[in-house]
Amino acid sequence: MRPASAQDKDSFGGALLEVHDLNVEFATSSGAARAVNGISFTLQQGMRLGLVGESGSGKSTAVLALMQLIKAPGRISGGRALLTGDDLLTMTAEQMRQTRFSRIALIPQGAMNSLNPVLSVRAQIDDLLMAHWEKADPEKRRQHVGSLLHRVGLPESVADQYPHQLSGGMKQRVCIAMAIALSPQVIIADEPTSALDVIVQKQVMQTLIHAQEEVGAGIILVGHDMGLMAQFAHVVGVMYAGRLVEIAPVHEIFSNPRHPYTRMLISSLPTFTTRKVFRGIPGVAPSIVNPTPGCAFRPRCPSAVDRCAVDVPAEELVAHRHQVRCHLAREVAPTSANGAAID
């Protein structure tokens, strides 16, 4: 596996998934909550795109929308999501059923805890294969289950075990095996390692990336942890209050973060030299139901100016493949990789 840093940022294949102005809202008693507010990005073949942001920033809602898995009172209120040209958001239920797993697969948040406790691993993977390979004979499916488990570093004997007999890391590997079972073009992993300890986290991430590289897919990695993104993502998108506030290749975002929120996320990472402990970002997340005018980050922003209370910042291209939503994006002095300017 190559580290994220070794991949040239322009060496990816063609566009697999083009998301344009995606909007999702939830009806609440006090009005519509805009959980995803006009996000756009492109995932290319071989690319690992990280989506980070604090709890409630809309990461899961965005990826669930791509799979048409938003449940009432939520609804997709706008946008397009073209999977090699086909809009995922307008597919019929039957088209979506055929597309899920075979062209785009989601490992949902908490996936390892939603494995069916009364079915063996084999039965769960087999269900998925039967739904897509109606004519495949049982022996072919049996062999495929074995090969999938092998590809995620599990012995074939795991096929006959039940979820409660497996560790968290093993269950997460089973979820990865299911995601790659039909060699999709796009894999989405929502917090694939959040409930695991650090060592297992790394092993699971390596397994996921190895599997992604084997099937030649693009991947969207959802998480909280900028450190994990630095290690594994090629491109990082930062979400805040439903918006994608900054997106750039991983080196660019760490060496030249332009949004004050991104700078805070980076500066809160522990380093070897300062041995800082993670201290979080001061302030509370804003309301997405009745947002105050202007930039949603303004109340927590150390650099806010008058204009930030009035206008929502538009998306601006500040460098090659580097987009930011901040009125000061062109004015702030570039900081060191650890966001020293706001310390």
Ligand SMILES: Nc1ncnc2c1ncn2[C@@H]1O[C@H](COP(=O)(O)OP(=O)(O)OP(=O)(O)O)[C@@H](O)[C@H]1O
């Ligand atoms: N069923 C629902 N009804 C109302 N609001 C919802 C519902 N589901 C999600 N939301 C709102 O949508 C917003 C985004 O939630 P989402 O779960 O996408 O965030 P997230 O970034 O994935 O957070 P986390 O890091 O905790 O997983 C939140 O403000 C949440 O309150």
Ligand SMILES: [Mg+2]
């Ligand atoms: Mg989530």
